[in-house]
Amino acid sequence: MRAWKLEIPPGADIRQPHAKPGGDEVSLVELNALGVLYQYFAPSDYDKSGTETHARWLQFRSDHGFKYADVLEVSPEQLPDFESKLQMFFEEHIHADPEVRYVTAGSGYFDVRDESDSWIRIAVEPGDMLVLPAGIYHRFTVDSSNYIRAVRLFADEPQWVPINRTSAERHPARLAYEQLYPERSFSTEPEQQALRV
16 A cells, blocks of 8 residues: 555546655555554455455454445446446545445555545555545545456445535534544554554
8 A cells, every 4th residue: 555645637547646746655644644544464365256264354344343245346347337437436425434445456546635635545456455434535446457356344234325525515424524533633653553443
């Protein structure tokens, strides 16, 4: 996992890295301050057939109450109407629940808004697991490989309901996010780096 400040020129391909000129890498501590959490599990911990085999992975699911999982493949071959779906995923939105994605193959980008409402791009590859908190503004795209396979975790029945920014300002999940991260200060204390849900 790597993260950096993002700047996409008008009309540019969203699947390219688009690091902001002169922009620095963004640290895990900075992402934690926004509520974004990260953990690495070796890709073999979750094989292509959907069989969960690794004790640490199963313990993580149990500890955080993720009862449901499914596997999503995003590619022109696996996703009907690929280009339209990609545009839908790239619309800025929030969710009422945390978004948990564990990448088992391929690669892509999650973009999140920082404390100044600028974009941070997070590149994910096999083994990377991101937890985006409920209420954070974000979006997703594959990179130029046009392929990613990820496990999605849910506490309750699986659902993926995006709430676009135009409707999200007064949404309870957004208001709760703003209460949890009012200053979004970038602490370097070790506990800030621990995975919490």
